[in-house]
Amino acid sequence: MKVIETISDLERVEKGSVLTIGNFDGVHLGHRRILREAQHLANSRCRKLVVMTFDPHPLSFLHPEKTPGILTPIALRAKLMSELGVDVRLILKTNEEILGLLPDEFLKRFLVERLCPCTVVEGEDFRFGKDGSGDVGTLQKAGKEFGFDVAVVDTEKTTTEYGETVKVSSTMIRYMLGSSKVADAARLLGRRYRLMGRVIAGRGKGRHIGFPTANLKPEDQVIPAEGVYAGYVVTSDSEDDVCVSDANIAAVFSIGQASTFGDNHPLLVEAHLFADNVDILAGKWMAMDFVEFVRHQHKFRSEIDLSAQIARDCEQAKKILKFNSLATESTEKGLNKRNLRRKQSE
Numbered sequence: 001m002k003v004i005e006t007i008s009d010l011e012r013v014e015k016g017s018v019l020t021i022g023n024f025d026g027v028h029l030g031h032r033r034i035l036r037e038a039q040h041l042a043n044s045r046c047r048k049l050v051v052m053t054f055d056p057h058p059l060s061f062l063h064p065e066k067t068p069g070i071l072t073p074i075a076l077r078a079k080l081m082s083e084l085g086v087d088v089r090l091i092l093k094t095n096e097e098i099l100g101l102l103p104d105e106f107l108k109r110f111l112v113e114r115l116c117p118c119t120v121v122e123g124e125d126f127r128f129g130k131d132g133s134g135d136v137g138t139l140q141k142a143g144k145e146f147g148f149d150v151a152v153v154d155t156e157k158t159t160t161e162y163g164e165t166v167k168v169s170s171t172m173i174r175y176m177l178g179s180s181k182v183a184d185a186a187r188l189l190g191r192r193y194r195l196m197g198r199v200i201a202g203r204g205k206g207r208h209i210g211f212p213t214a215n216l217k218p219e220d221q222v223i224p225a226e227g228v229y230a231g232y233v234v235t236s237d238s239e240d241d242v243c244v245s246d247a248n249i250a251a252v253f254s255i256g257q258a259s260t261f262g263d264n265h266p267l268l269v270e271a272h273l274f275a276d277n278v279d280i281l282a283g284k285w286m287a288m289d290f291v292e293f294v295r296h297q298h299k300f301r302s303e304i305d306l307s308a309q310i311a312r313d314c315e316q317a318k319k320i321l322k323f324n325s326l327a328t329e330s331t332e333k334g335l336n337k338r339n340l341r342r343k344q345s346e
Contacts (some may be wrong), residue, residue, distance in 0.1 A: 001082040004214075005091045010114040011094060013050060016209055018042040019117035021052040025169075026071040028078040029190045030123065030156040030168040037153050039085040047118060052110070054094045061099055071170060072187075073196055074080035076243045078082040103134025107142045119149040160184045165303040180225040182290035192231070192289040194218075195221055195269070196242055199235070199281045201272070209307040212280065213254070213270035214281045216288060228294040229253040230317035233271050235286045247289040250274045252310075256297035272314065292320045327345040 042049040060067045130135045143150045156168040202215040207217040232247035251271045300306040
């Protein structure tokens with residue numbers, strides 16, 4: 001996947017491509033629906049698929065206090081987009097000039113004068129231009145005038161763990177992570193939520209009570225609510241490697257302030273791996289894939305009580321992950337059987 005990061009380099013983009021514009025943080029099911037439709041159109045017309053994004057998020061300029069937390073680091077976002085068939089990713093720096101462009105000015109400057117797409121694919125709630133005053137109607141009107149098609153994709157919806165139907169959005173995913181609902185966040189993402197960063201040295205309290213941990217320093221991502229979770233870990237020497245690798249080491253995660261050991265502790269993000277050699281992880285990159293919430297955090301009367309609870313957490317996490325693994329295997333077998341029947345009928 002080619003990456004272009006300056007306006008002057010837009011001339012390098014092949015004219016007549018299929019284009020979609022958006023932040024695409026999360027690359028969730030809604031984004032995937034848009035990208036799949038764009039890829040289908042690009043393939044059917046032998047065109048390149050181009051994604052235009054802006055970094056940082058526009059709200060960081062307009063309302064810094066409202067800037068949403070990042071769900072997916074740029075490196076992981078690039079990996080996910082590449083898997084979905086994106087040929088070119090335009091990452092343009094957000095600035096006051098761009099944010100001040102009226103919808104017609106934005107379209108003229110980027111689409112009409114530079115990119116000249118054959119088709120633009122957007123979700124039905126797409127907004128652009130100054131104060132978000134442009135929408136898909138504005139886009140369709142411009143398409144008729146300047147000769148490009150506009151494909152509008154319906155909003156994706158899915159069902160939560162308790163049967164509630166919700167619209168898939170980055171805002172909803174952030175809410176779910178902030179409410180400990182990591183399993184529901186995974187339903188909207190179409191994958192487990194992955195928190196990434198370097199392993200840093202801790203104070204050794206976990207090892208002292210019999211449960212050594214790898215302490216993560218997250219990379220400006222949304223951190224799920226304080227609590228204990230079951231999940232999987234992958235470690236490597238580079239950020240790129242943890243982006244492309246499957247998390248396959250079972251673990252129990254703890255996010256909290258270690259109040260049992262005193263007050264005024266910083267927030268700690270820790271993983272107790274059900275594996276050996278945790279001591280050699282300092283300085284490496286680690287990704288934590290959240291599977292399911294186990295319990296809320298609370299202060300214990302003693303280290304002995306805390307150690308006993310962690311032992312119970314480990315057993316609970318192992319049960320969750322075993323059940324999750326069996327459920328995934330069953331689902332994959334079902335999908336393989338359906339695909340085989342479909343091929344046989346063709």
